[in-house]
Amino acid sequence: MIQVNYFARLRELTGKGQETLDRDSMTVSELLDWAESTYPGFGADTIQVAVNEEYALIDDTIYSGDVCAFIPPVSGG
Amino acid sequence: MIQVNYFARLRELTGKGQETLDRDSMTVSELLDWAESTYPGFGADTIQVAVNEEYALIDDTIYSGDVCAFIPPVSGG
Amino acid sequence: MKQYEIVETPIDIQQYSDYVLHPAAGAVTIFTGNVREWTHGVKTLYLAYEAYIPMAEKKLAEIGAEMEAKWPGIRVAIAHRIGELQVKDIAVVIAVSSPHRKAAYEANEYAIDRIKEVVPIWKKEIWEDGEEWIGAQKKYPEKGVGQ
């Protein structure tokens, strides 16, 4: 199981704060493709993925038990 | 009468905070020369003079009624 | 308080200043980012901030570590508030102490620049006639240029 978290615009778009995917492993790229096809308007090409609270690269692999988060463009400060 | 004020090292050197000079007018340069000869170790060449709370130039004239201050190198902040 | 924290209540700058001050510090700089009433000609009613809290606090601590490496001898504390903020409220405070002032200014400005780049915090502007999540669009970073 891979946990994914949604924030800000994505939390409102998906209507949820988090969910779990029943996968053993997938790449960051695959996760973004899944999100884009599951949630029209997700805007995957503007979003970064954090895996276990660290920014991941597009080819990194995510494993069951990892906690992921979709990070839309940040605007703190 | 010209009033002169002493601060910091100069206040300690002269042993006074202020005094008055019985003059109708004098230049800043003359005032510094007077101080140097009156108070050995005054160090007039490192000191600026303020006239009526504004830095004066070395050739400026001071008149009776003006309030002067000797300004040793500042060290605020 | 924690040295690097996300908070949900009003920010008191004094405690962050106190935190970084010590006998070898000759200078303290404090930056606060405050809610502005007008942005690009549109009147803000209030802002809503949201964070991925554990990662945000971790990233704030990483920024602090970057700063201490670049400017040895400084001490840092950073807090960002989330939730609904009204005009004039403090969204972020950065406190930096240093033996000498130059590093305190430079490190402080570095911190706010980095916060705006990498800390997972989001701001929604709420106006009289609408609202929008703010954030500069950008492409996924290539390998090796990750943040």
Added chain:
Amino acid sequence: MKQYEIVETPIDIQQYSDYVLHPAAGAVTIFTGNVREWTHGVKTLYLAYEAYIPMAEKKLAEIGAEMEAKWPGIRVAIAHRIGELQVKDIAVVIAVSSPHRKAAYEANEYAIDRIKEVVPIWKKEIWEDGEEWIGAQKKYPEKGVGQ
């Protein structure tokens, strides 16, 4: 409090921050200069500050006016404490607000540089084995290059 003032009691940074903050300000920078325990390897017991008070307050206000001319839209407040100050005490506080942060940093740093140049305030360091009035020696400025 006054916008530009010499004070004889401990400085509370909050009131200067409050003074400069307003609904169009998105950023506030606060600088404090604090008494350091060690300077050039010598342990400071305490500092004694003295000012030519009316001229010092006038010069602080002039510095504020210079800043507002260079960085339109900022608001400024400056206070300097005199008398005996202990290690960690605040000697000077500079608060600057600005619509955007860059000006708030730049103007604040400009202020402390100018204070150290032109404001008639003097610092005496008192150590265990002596004391000295501090101040960089310099020659009388030539006509036209006055401060």
